Amino acid sequence: MQQTITFIGNGNMALSIAQGLKDEYKIEVVGRDLEKLDVFEEKLGVTIGKYLLDGFYIEDRTLMLCVKPNNVEEVSKKFHGKARVLYSVLAGTSLEKLKSHFNTNAVVRTMPNLAASVQKSMTTLTGESAFKEEAKKLFQSIGATRWLNSEKEIDIATALAGSGPAYLALMAEALADGAVKQGLKRDDAMAIMRGLFSGFGELIQNVHPAILKDGVMSPGGTTAAGYGALEEGNVRNACINAVEKAYKKATQL
Secondary structure: OOOEEEEEOOOHHHHHHHHHHOOOOEEEEEEOOHHHHHHHHHHHOOOOEEEEOOOOEOOOOEEEEOOOHHHHHHHHOOOEOOEOEEEEOOOOOOHHHHHHHOOEOOEEEEEOOHHHHHOOEEEEEEEOHHHHHHHHHHHHHHEEEEEOOOHHHHHHHHHHHHOHHHHHHHHHHHHHHHHHHOOOOHHHHHHHHHHHHHHHHHHOOOOOHHHHHHHHOOOOOHHHHHHHHHHHOOHHHHHHHHHHHHHHHHHHO
16 A cells, blocks of 8 residues: 655645655645646646645644745644654754644654756755654655754755755856857857766766866866866855855754
8 A cells, every 4th residue: 555645835846756756655735726736736647635725634644844934834723633744845944843833743854956856856854763764765766865963964954955956057057158258159058068067967976076176187288277267266165155154044044
């Protein structure tokens, strides 16, 4: 018999996670609008249970909380019963806050990223250790997972992996723009940039970044010239500061 996962919320992240789970789990979705739930079902491509928030009975259910952080208080008042476990994908929303608002036996915080939509998320997890293996199995359906030992660590991870796609998108766009500035056609620049990121994504799995860099940078060569320009632009320090700023923001949500 398939285990049922009940999604609270029907946004893009809920859909991405459900896409990864739909072959092995029965999917239920709880939302405010039945028409939007119908659209969710159509995009998912399988039959799901569809329910409205008001008065929904969560007794012994496995919940996947995918609402906006500032809606926690409102949404939590809609339910009856006590959940088996609550998995939250909400950035910066503490275990303590989730436990104080939701009637549940256990809570696990998770932080997938945008790549969940192509089953390549880097998802970090923390919370009730009894659900560690279940949590890892659930989220491995959308990519890699990493269990962390504290909420501070998952907030830092949010700043790195959760927000990271935006940082890399900025770098990707800027590098393509640089090639266009020098005379490369836009479609050629975009195709080459995509190939660059695809190959780099494989290489970085097993090789330290510094070793990769040293392997490309020959003395007095083109890479050394370009790398020097990045250092002059303080790109390294800007990346470090970006993680710091995002982490501090995560703790304020």
